[in-house]
Amino acid sequence: MIDGTGTTPEGTLFRLRMLQARDPELVGRPFRAHHSTTAAWLSDLTLTQDTPPGHPRRHGTPHTVRRRNAAR
Numbered sequence: 001m002i003d004g005t006g007t008t009p010e011g012t013l014f015r016l017r018m019l020q021a022r023d024p025e026l027v028g029r030p031f032r033a034h035h036s037t038t039a040a041w042l043s044d045l046t047l048t049q050d051t052p053p054g055h056p057r058r059h060g061t062p063h064t065v066r067r068r069n070a071a072r
Helices: none
Strands: 002-008 011-017 030-034
Antiparallel strands (some): 002 011
16 A cells, blocks of 8 residues: 655655555555656565565565466
């Protein structure tokens, strides 16, 4: 969920919260990501250094999403 935006010396940032997550401790916990005019998904954003530990996209770490019907 996007709670809003803010401006810091790093630039414009989104203020976000997870409404649902695999790790229940991340639900509702605020985090920030760098503003992007081209991002369509959370995975398209670059998260800030203060992103909570355990977040799947912490520090821009790529992750893989497997399609349910993908060939194995």
